[in-house]
Amino acid sequence: HASLSLSGTTKSNVIVNTTTSPLKVYDNRKEAFNLGSDARLICSNKTLTKAVFVIWNIELKHKTCKISFNHEGQSSNSCNDGKSLQNSTDQSFLHIPNFSVNDVGVYKCESTYTGGNENYNIRVGVTAPPVVSAWLEQRGNKMVAVCRAERGIPAANISWSVTGNQSVTQQNNPDGFITVESQLEVPEDTDHANLACIVRHELWEWERTETPKFRGGQVCFDALNDNTV
Template identity: 30%
Template sequence: FCLSFSFCQMGILLILQAVSKIAGSSINLNCSNVSVVDLVSVIWKISPRTGNHCQLAYRRDLNKTNRTNCSERMDWKYSPETDSALQIRQVTLTDEGCYSCETLTSDGSFNQTYTLTVLVPPVVTLTCDSKGTAVCKAAAGKPAAQVSWDPNGDPRTELENHTNGTVTVLSIYSPRETSITCLVSHPAWNTSQSKECPSGNRTHLFSLFNLHS
């Protein structure tokens, strides 16, 4: 979709970079750092994976801005004549895609392009029944969560892919041990999360919350 590299060709400097952000948070995408005196125009071209393309543009000679098909959540971070950064508020999965900033100056052109990936932390629950079976569910995460058990064993894992790109992971485990722990890791979390089925108590539903929210 967009690669991560930089090169210079025909006097135009192009830089491509991959970025990721957790759904619901905000992100600022910086463009070139040029002086107001040298700036001629700046254009943000947004190409989402799904939905319509949009554009934000500014021309210094006319002191004029223009926006086409852009969400209200996307706008200049400040004022384009002083800062060409783009701000996206409350990022959603529909914002994934390519964001290209084209800056024209008296000295040449600069193109900064980002590939935005949106992370969705899963909702995790652990069910422990009286028969010794534990079910660890990491629902609607993007990408799919990684689920493991302590002590280690051979659980049955089921995946459900949703139309919005999220994945639900279901791990079913029936160990001989009376006390087991479900371990869940995801790129949206700083550390792995865990929840234990205590011995002698397999009839409760436990909810696992992200400790770093």
């Protein structure tokens, strides 16, 4: 066996068996697609004219299904969820429309062609940007700033423009989405114009900044102890 690494956006580990004929290739890799995007998984870079058959065995959280195609034009599809084998520039690929958390799983593909056989084991995940919100709360004589990044994959990172006592909680939802919340005890001498939470996420090229404000109907007592006589 000879091993080699592939560069690119996906993590890949390829083992080529050169001790027997025909040639056999085993490829394990990871890929992730944005929530709501149209995903494309390529089983083999061999052209359709060389393919004898292509079989996708798909293992999802709630079901397993199979999609196959052979050189005689026969095909089968037990997924019934929009997934389909499509062709582009003489190449076959698995099309997954409107990618969702239900499409996360292990996609195993076997491609047999003239002269060899390729087996792909692809762990497919999803990425999703969080929804960011920020607000202020008066708790006794303390003011607390709250910043929340909801339902992101992977988890967002939250920081603050000012220093103070802060706590971070992370909620991992059963559907894979992650909500992160940071609470900051705002120092009394803070200029609110300079108070902001900074949120970073893998999908964003730039960080997002939110300025926390009191929600409607809430009153800000900037310094309750100043009212004491």
